Amino acid sequence: MLTQQTLEKLDTLRLTGMRQAFEQQLAQPATHELAFEERLALLLDREILARDNRRLTRLLKAARLRLPSACPEDIDYRQTRGLQRGQMAQLSSCQWIHHKHNLLLTGPTGTGKTYLACALGNQACRQGLSTRYFRVPRLLEQLGIAHADGSYPRLMQQLSRTELIILDDWAIAPLSAAQRNDLMELFEDRHGLRSTLIASQLPVEHWHDYLGEPTLADAILDRLLHNAHRLPLKGASMRKTQEPELDPS
Numbered sequence: 001m002l003t004q005q006t007l008e009k010l011d012t013l014r015l016t017g018m019r020q021a022f023e024q025q026l027a028q029p030a031t032h033e034l035a036f037e038e039r040l041a042l043l044l045d046r047e048i049l050a051r052d053n054r055r056l057t058r059l060l061k062a063a064r065l066r067l068p069s070a071c072p073e074d075i076d077y078r079q080t081r082g083l084q085r086g087q088m089a090q091l092s093s094c095q096w097i098h099h100k101h102n103l104l105l106t107g108p109t110g111t112g113k114t115y116l117a118c119a120l121g122n123q124a125c126r127q128g129l130s131t132r133y134f135r136v137p138r139l140l141e142q143l144g145i146a147h148a149d150g151s152y153p154r155l156m157q158q159l160s161r162t163e164l165i166i167l168d169d170w171a172i173a174p175l176s177a178a179q180r181n182d183l184m185e186l187f188e189d190r191h192g193l194r195s196t197l198i199a200s201q202l203p204v205e206h207w208h209d210y211l212g213e214p215t216l217a218d219a220i221l222d223r224l225l226h227n228a229h230r231l232p233l234k235g236a237s238m239r240k241t242q243e244p245e246l247d248p249s
Contacts, residue, residue: 017050018043059125065133066168070118081111081235091120094127096229097164097195104224105199107233113199116231117166120197124164132159133166137173143182160189170200171210180216191223204230 003026010019021043025031031039060068072092077085096103103120105113121131134142146152159165175183190196202210204225211217 015047017047020050021046055128056125059128059130060122063121063125063131063133065118065121065131065166066135067115067118068122070115071122072119075116075119076112079112079235081107081233083112083116083231083233087231088116091229091231092123094120094124094129097124097129100192100195100227102195102224102226102228103197104204104228104230105197105233106203106231107201108235109201111233111235113201113233114168117168117197117199121164121166129163130161131164131166132162133168135169136167136171137169139167140175140179140182144178147178156185156189159186160194162194164195164197165190166197166199168199170198171202171207172200175210175212177213180211180213180220183211184216184220187220187223191226196224198224203232 007019007022010016010022025039025042031042034042072088075083075088077083091103105117107113118133121133124131143152143155146155187196200207207224208214208217208221211220
């Protein structure tokens with residue numbers, strides 16, 4: 001009777017990890033030989049693990065990564081594309097995110113930019129950092145709709161609070177004046193406060209021409225390039241030599 005009451009109290013307190021561990025202890029007589037402190041420590045460890053797993057699940061769901069299974073451990077270093085293990089190990093530590101820096105991934109199509117971006121996004125989620133992936137055309141479309149339906153302030157507030165925003169397919173279509181202004185507002189809100197990862201086929205030295213209007217281009221690039229890490233990739237498309245699920249895009 002007392003055991004059932006204990007289980008119900010654990011449910012009431014939403015201590016699901018401890019509940020499962022307690023039930024396992026009840027089913028394993030060998031654990032009864034442990035001291036009370038040891039059994040309690042096992043219960044607490046299980047609850048912490050369960051909470052960490054739930055938080056990771058929430059963060060990954062909110063991130064909406066294009067390649068949710070991408071992770072640093074599966075990065076392919078066999079292809080010649082200018083990718084160094086030491087550099088990726090440093091980026092995977094996520095210190096650049098903690099320091100509010102940006103990361104610019106550039107290179108020809110098929111060199112793995114999207115995979116690397118999603119792998120780093122996955123790693124950020126593992127470290128408890130809020131993350132969100134966007135294709136730039138889709139983000140600009142959402143911002144345009146938000147202007148029309150009045151949700152623009154709320155959307156911008158959400159974006160400004162996200163610790164890592166991944167902008168994929170940067171510079172694949174011309175920008176309108178309104179879209180340039182939206183990008184300016186986005187980067188202004190995040191400058192020095194949050195991190196942005198940009199993946200693009202267009203080399204950084206051509207971004208000013210892509211942005212078009214010189215004054216806004218100067219302002220946007222000043223915010224993007226300040227304290228930015230650069231990872232330029234090279235080589236032929238990996239899609240010709242590799243299975244898609246290993247390291248696509």
